[in-house]
Amino acid sequence: MTPLTTASNPVKLKWTADASVAKLSETILKDLQVDADKMQEEGEDIDDNPKYQNNIQDPSPEVKVNQLIRFNLIHHRNSDSSIPTLKLFKSFTSALRSLDQFLLILPVNSTKQNLPALSNVTQINSTDQNRMLTYFKPYFNKQQYSLSGYFHVSSSLSLQELMASSSVYEWLEIKRYAIKQSPSNSEEMVQIGALCFSSEYIYREDPKMAITKHPSWSFPTLLEPPIIHLTKGDFQGLENSTKMIFVCSE
């Protein structure tokens, strides 16, 4: 009968004393000796200090870094829509979220970044009209049936990868929308001025280039000059409006 061990009289067994381990070691040693003899007969050099191949792979998992992306959705001209903006918002953001589990829908306004992001489908589906306006800035104030406007997301995928995916591509095609990346991903672009007497048909890259290459376009206190962008829009009066080129900046 095996004596019971207690804390007062512990049995100290060393693994080397285990008969089966010792026997196995002896077998392995014999096999190694046989292999070494064979190699010597064949004229091969025997390395006394064999190098073991390190089969351990890099244990650090691939960490995907999220990037901030600002873009705007543009509804194609002459395409009707009877779907309310809120419903469009939910279906579009759900399509985006289904692609990337790390995707976050962030507040558009850069001063409201402390508000929580929409990170899952439950949050997206529970969004109401007022909450939606934190995460989506429409082109017009009373926009009820269009998702034309600005978005701010954080994703491990690039905007091109998001757009190329089947679910987003299908959504854009069926609902007749196009995506355009914002010139600045760090801050939203706001209208700071308008160019009076500018034709709406002007090639906007030329005046933009002329502004940014001008000697007075220097900002010694900033690391980089602000990004500007020229857009076409309506200059609204009380009763009428006119097409004008607007200067937008970060």
Next chain:
Amino acid sequence: MLLYIPLNDNITYEPGYRQKVIFNHDNYLGNEAALCIQGLADLNTNAVLKNSTQVSLQLLLRSLPAPKGMQTSQLFRLVEQSNSGNVILATYYEEDQEIYIQP
């Protein structure tokens, strides 16, 4: 000519001021219409005239004289690449539309 109007001034919220800007802007430009030209070479391409002068295609198109009866002395008011980059836009006054749609 371009005049920059800052939109962060309080004056830009005054209806009278906005009305004045719209009036001046529309009066200066008139009713503008545009036609699209596709398949033409890049507007910066140089063309050689008979007298061996080199001019850009854009300048050449803008210099085309207008036929009699038009409000301007040139055929096109503006010749620009479209912002999408697909076509070339040439603008004219809407009042002269008949000249451009003649067969």
